[in-house]
Amino acid sequence: MVHYALVGHVPPKRHTQHRDAGGGLLREELMGEEGFSSDSSLLYHRGVPSAIVDSAVWELPDQRLTPNHPLKPRHLRLHSLFPDGAGADPVTGRRLVLGNTDVRISYVVTGTAPSPLYRNAVGDECVFVEAGSGTVETVFGAVPYRSGDYVLVPRACDHRWVPSEPSRLYAIEGASHLGPPKRYLSRHGQLLEHAPYCERDLHGPREPLLAEGQDVEVFVKHRTSAGIVGTRLTYAGHPFDVVGWDGCLYPHTFNVAEFEPITGRVHQPPPVHQVFEGRNFVVCNFVPRKVDYHPLAIPVPYYHSNVDSDEVMFYVAGDYEARKGSGIDVGSISLHPGGHAHGPQPSAIEASLGVERFEELAVMVDTFAPLELGEAGIAAEDPAYAWSWAGRGPGLSRS
Template identity: 30%
Template sequence: MSGDTRKTAEGLTYLSGFGNEHGSEAVPGALPEGRNSPQRAPLGLYAEQLSGSAFTEPRATNRRSWLYRIRPSAAHPPFTETHNGWIRTAPFTEAVPDPNRLRWNPLPEPGDGTDFLAGLWTLGGNGDATQRTGMAVHLYHANASMDRVFSDADGELLIVPERGGLLLHTEFGMLHVEPAHVALIPRGVRFRVELLDDSARGYVCENYGAPFRLPDLGTIGANGLANARDFRAPVAAYEDVEGPVEVVNKFCGNLWRATYDHSPLDVVAWHGNHVPYVYDLRRFNVIGTISYDHPDPSIFTVLTAPSDTPGLAGVDFVVFAPRWLVGEDTFRPPYFHRNVMSEYMGLIEGAYDAKAEGFVPGGGSLHNMMSAHGPDRETFDRASAAELKPQKVDDGLAFMFETRWPVTLTAHAAQAEHLQPHYDDVWKGLERHFRPLH
């Protein structure tokens, strides 16, 4: 790329009132007053609406933003299909759904020059991207910054870094994302990933369905879990750059590329609610028992993507953040259970309190619907004999992508060398302790 690059200093603005209208301008006067699409937009810009929902959806769920840009998005050459690499998209048909409990080590080291897009590796998923239902689990491992721009027409991308910081250059501005943060790129928003360290590794949930939102709090009341005020959007920034620039678009499961003669990250001002954001998981306000027993894991939900069935999510994003355990006469690690939902769990840092070993940062486990799981034998023995005094769990940060349908693996995930071959062994040795009274 050549030419003049202009942008504001990196910054964030609070999304006070999650999902409500927000705006930012990199140049004073770039946002029009009172009209979204005046006859002549300010400063010679083009007005363009980006819709993340149908025009006629209810106001509470309607997602759209107005972008005031140097060139309209329509000014580009044709796209041609390109190689997908390790990316796969629903429907997943390479393997049959597997009821076994599965666990993977972290992705192996990538080859030199692997950027975020080339480093995406699909584990599996469900639904059908062309019908806007379901989700996919991806991991990434990269060692080079992108010099191309990417957008995903199939779904929104929830990025969960585990190693290495990222600077996401988006149409709306820049998001600085570190491990223990998550970033969301809405459907169709163009972005480029710059690495802030020598390499970067983490997880991505691609949500084909209704956009993520904050869960309802019900009897919790007005406060708790993730607070709307802690989600932050980028300050407007723009690139006034002449091409060539490679732009890659994911559409119905395939990657398509075109070479623009300018950067598409040329939005000078914006307003709306279809915007990227970042959230610091350390700000999650954990709610838990102060008497006995466990609340269900749903109490740790950060974001939920609702389905057509009330209370049944297409996908939930759940975080097991630092918290106090104080329950009386209660087995404190997560209990043994089977679940109608399917759970992919990853580890950002430290250790997870239900597993003694084998579950490591950058790795992950899959427990599909109704597969029995819970603490391993060593954890069970230790927790059953532990002194029940107040205990701070602050040596790890784990999360789940929890989904309504089974996660079907890709062929390369089912055959991966980093798939642990003997995961079931962690439950060996759970001996019979039953002693009838008579």
């Protein structure tokens, strides 16, 4: 997070006594990143945040990954993964699409039932809301979400998803912390004038969310030497017992409609579309925008080789000029791996000349380690995509 917030009641001096109306001493918890040498918040609990009474295994959904070998670009149709259109749990129903040791991408179509209480102890989560609305209830308070929101949840933040309507969620789960690109920030952490969004566009909790309960279960995703595993911790009291907190670490939303696109006379490189970054990966978005205005400009991207990264594009809405003729449509993912040059379909280049605007919305993740396919990625693949630039595939002669 890049700015300070205070919600509820906190004492005038940190690390001093803070009592409720009845004189009871509240328990202070410091939630901090990077060994308490980075962003943090102080939370004041009615109960004891460490008081667990049981621990059991949570059998995670299939987390296996399959290498992209032999190497080829891939097209994954995410909307085919939930053919009935809705009904899965927002957390436990996520299906793993792509991943590596730095980031994992999952997809789920929810119903309206809330998720269990959940904590990702592996890294921060950045969940893009393709469609739907609801609330994410957290230990910091409630955060409403709507279509087009990125919902950013810090590592180890207890929360649950409460959809008010069926929602399509594209979950980017880091093994690190996520935040604005450093080039957008002042040396003190303020978003600068050239950044494509500002603090006014970020929306966090506004008041505490207090709940009562005993023997409350929290589903925890965490790491062991064997990889990512799950545990169900049962707490003596409800984790949502925080009467107040302050600091610079908390869940918040940012709506993609607030992103101000950076354009130029000729085609701009992908970093101008960047919105967040984690360790060894970045998140970008391509929004409706005026495109290149040089009289000889070619609006669609030039062919490019990601020599250091894999590129994942999730097509959310609109008309994709560069991908016409490839089979890609709304709900598609394209995976273009490092070591393979990719770009527009051949017919799309001439067709784009003279176009003044692109009406498209897409979320891109670039990684600096190879991505592998999860079970959902394998299940959703369009096997013809890799050969779409040539118009023919293995065993097919030139016509």
